[in-house]
Each structure stands twice: as C-alpha cells, then as structure tokens.
Amino acid sequence: MIKIVQGLNLESEYSIIKIDIKKTEDVLRLLNLIKGFHPLFMHNYKFQENILIIESNISFFWREMADILISLSKEEMSFEEAKKITLEEVIKERFLSMVTIPILHLANQMGLETTPTMLEDKRLTYTKTYNRHYTIGIGKNSEILYSVSSSRDSKIGQTIQKDKWATNTLIQRMGLPIAKWRVVDNITQLKSIWGEYEKPIVVKPVGLRGGSGVSLGINSLESAIKAFNYAKKQCNKYIGKEWQTKVMIQEQVQGEDYRLLVIDGKLEVVTKRIPASVIGNGKDTIKKLIEETNKDPRRDITNPTHILKPINIDEPLLECLKEQRMTLTSIPQKNQNIYVKKVASMSQGGITEDFTNKVGPEIKLIAESIASSIHAFVLGVDILCKDISKPLTKENGGIIEINIMPEAYLNIYPVIGEQRECVYEKLIKSLIYGNKTKQIVVVGHSNEDIPTLLRKPSLFNSSLTPNDVIGEYKDGKIIINGLEINDDLEKLKAIEGLKINASLDAMIIHHRNVEDILEAGFGFNRIHLLYVKKEYLKNKEFKRTLRKYQFKGLISKIKIF
DSSP states (O other), rough: OOEEOOOOOOOSSSSSEEEEEEOOOHHHHHHHHHHHHHHTOOSEEEEEETEEEEEEEEEHHHHHHHHHHHHHHSSSOHHHHHHIIIIIIIHHHHTTTTTTHHHHHHHHOOOOOOEESSSSOOOOOOGGGGGEEEESSSSTTOOOEEEETTTTTTTTHHHHHOOOHHHHHHHTTTTOOOEEEEEESSHHHHHHHHHHHHHSSSESSOOOOOOTTHHHHHHHHHHHHHHHHHHHOOOOOOTGGGGGGOOOEEEEEOOOEEEEEEEEEEEEEEEEEOEEEEEOSSSSSSHHHEEEEETTTGGGGTTOOSSSSOOOHHHHHHHHHHTTTOOOOOOOTTTOEOOSSOOGGGGOEEEEEEEEGOOHHHHHHHHHHHHTTTTTTTEEEEEESSSSTTTOTTTEEEEEESSOOTTTTHHHHHHHHHOOTTTHHHHHHHHEEHOOOOOEEEEOOOOOOOHHHTHHHHHHHHOOOOSSSSSETTTTTEETTTTTEEEOOHHHOOOOOOOTTTTOOOOOOOEESSHHHHOOOOOSSSEEEEEEEGGGGGSSSHHHHHHHHHHTTSSEEEEEE
C-alpha cells in the first residue's frame, strides 16, 4: 500500500508518502543512502509501526520507489538489487546529474511547484529522455526544464549547436574569431588539403559531444589519418543521421580550455577545464595512480551528486602517454604531474577551476552575442585561449564549440575556486519571469461560483479579469473556464495535469471537507488564497495549522465563507 498526501497538509509542510513495510533493516539502509545524496530527495522519514512515512517535495520519485521498498522489505529482492535499480534506473532516469537535482531543490525552496511534465507508471526505454522533463511553476509563463535546456531555447538554436559545421559557419557569419577549419569526407581528401593548414591541427567528429572522438596536437599526416579513423570509429558507436558521421579538421589554437556559461543573455560563470592528470609518488605505476584517483568519491558516477568523472583508460590516454614516452607501467617521480589526456573535458576525467572574475569584456561580449543570436536561454561556449582577460585573436585563441545543454555542474561546482550555486537561483528566476498564476484552494462547497468571485478585484485584490483562464479540479473533474473538460479522474493525476497546463491564469483545487485534506493534502506547496467554509474552523487543530502556515508565509491569504 502507498498513500500520497500532496503538498501542504495537516501533518507537515512537505508532501507525505506512506508505504506499508514488513522488515525495516535493508529499507533503512536504502533510505539512508538516498537521504545522504542530497536534501532534494527527502526532508525526513520515520516509521509508525509498519508504516514508513517520508516527507519530501518530490512525491513522484517515492511513488516510483514504493514497489522497490516494499519488495525489499518482503525480502523479494536483495539490498544490492534494490540499490542497483534505484541508482541505475529510477534516479538516473529521473535526474541524471548535479544539474537537475539542485535546480529542483532550489525551485522547491523558492516556493515553486516542480511537476514531472511527463510521467509513466512504468520505466520504459523510450521514455528515458522525457522522464527528465520538469515543469517549473504552474500556468502561464511556467516553463519546461530538461537539465539546463528548456522551453525557452529556440529549436533553431538547438539544431545549430548539435552540428559543429553549423556552429562554425554561424560564428564565421557573425565575424567572430575562429580558427581555419573544414569538413573532411575521406582520407584522400585529407591528404589533398593537408598542406593548407598550419600545424598542429585538431580532428573531431561533427556531431559528438564530451570530447568523444577528438584528437589534439596532430603534426603529421600519419597521425592525422589515424585520428580520422579514430573519429569515424567513435561516430559509428552513435549511429544517427548522416551529418553525425562527418569529421572535421581545424587548426589548433593555442591556450587553455574554458567553458563560459551564459544564462538569459548574460555571462554568469567562466570555468577553466584542466585535462585529467595524476601526481606521482615515486613508487606507483601510472595505472595504479589512475585507479587511486578514481577512488575519489566525487568521481563515483553511481552517486547522482558526483561532480567529477573517472579517468578511463582508452586509446587517447595511451597515445597521450606514448607522446610523453611513458606507458601505464611507468613510475612517475614524487610530485610529478602527468597529464593522461589531452582533451580538457569533464567526461574524460578532467577537473575545473573558477575564472569568472578574470574574463575580459571582449570575450564576455562574444559569448553573450552567440547565445542571443541563436536564441538560447542557456548556452555553454567553449574557447581555447592563452589569456582569458584579453581579446581572442589568432595568437590568443578562438571559439571551439557551443552547447545548449552543457553539464553546468562543472561551472557551478569547480574543484578549484568559488562554487556558484547562486547561479542556479538566477536561472530559475529568469526562466519563469512573469509566472504569476494564482494557486487557490477551496475547502467546502460554496453557494457562489468561485471563479466569478475571483474576478472581483475589490474582494480578493485579484488581477483576474473576464478574459483570464481559470482551471479547476473538483470532484474528479477538470474544469476550465466553467467548461467540463474531463471527469472520473484520479485526484492526484488530475491536479498534476492542471499544474502543467500553461494556459492558466489561476488554478483552483476544491476539497469537500477537512477529511479530504487529511486524506490527500491541500495539493500545493504554497497557497496564494485559501477559501474555507466557516464551520471547519471549529476544528481547533485545523485552525491552528492554517495560522502556522500563514505565519510562515506558506499561505498568503485566508478568506472565510
């Protein structure tokens, strides 16, 4: 059995999830593991006899977890099986990384509703991407968020940033600095143009991300051919549209790697990306040092709050060592820093350093110009340069690529320097600027039509007008502007359905009586107007709870009828 008491309720200001549990030992282990990841997952939990009671603002997550917890308590699965499903299926499919998790948590703290935009009762392969979409806010000017990509990003911008050919063409069109480049169709063509490019060059797939298939520092045609074949090999792992199998070459600009994060047209964070390396101790091999480095809990990718990636031993790593006349069995001297990757990518095991306060105005303007020009609400702009404080030139560096859905946690949680989680709060405020849809709860049946009353500004200080759209949940029905849209609906799902309806200026949840609130909760995490029948205030506990929530600012206004 699972019971959801959604939103503010008479037991807690958090949603309540109640689950029947048989044996508690392994369930406790799993709960403590999840609670330790991040405050988003739960506020607290307790047991009342065989009932597990969880306080959380993400009740949808615990609805999915309920079957796992019940099976675990019945010893129908082992702790390790339950842990594996929780981490690799439920959490990974819902949240993926330290982009989504803190954003949802901050949105909840700001009093915003965060509702899964699409929710399947079963976890299906083809729904994985959609499972990570969340509606932030409700009604008009609410937005859908997917990682840091959102409904504010233009489709054109999303298309351009996927394709390095399109990105480079746009940058050239804008007259911005970029190193000489071209798409190469085959090795014969590569040989014919080899002499036209200053060395070293970079070879990279047009349609892959995260440094996949990229080879740097190429000075010989032999190495270029090898890099071309490697890039093609990586492309074949991710077979998609024809353009995604293309490979390009580009003159390699000199300098260090930086990710610039632009939000709503403004550069907010600049992060230096440092290639993966190990530090010698005079006794261990490079392979052993890599293994020890990967034990850092920040590199544990089974933990959804990891902010680093493990260093993978692959072909580029072996090539990087070879160029330094080393192998995995080499033993570096004590305190000797050995770079094991050329590509300064988090996905390749690199680390980060905050450089926000060191970026020059010219580079800042370039990043903001690109984001605005492709109408990207959030954009990661990658550049290589020697001095981030000076303009980009052929001698100082150039733009490498752009990304509408960057792994923003590398900017927000650098290994070196100031962490900038406050930028997530700016993102949320900018994303839903203008979201003022009123959240209204009615307890008891009124003889007067509530939407009609709401359109009387003198009575409710409401800005609603006859042209505004009002959505209601009432007795299993969804009603919009007085028109019955659907009926015989499950209460929680109907309420969630209204929450993601972006046409609404106001949303009303009707409850028959106080027992309804006890059973299902008020439905919102914050209430702008509570319209309650006078007789229910005779219930002292109910009245006391309302006053407490009003004092805390969780209920803005109470009207009695």
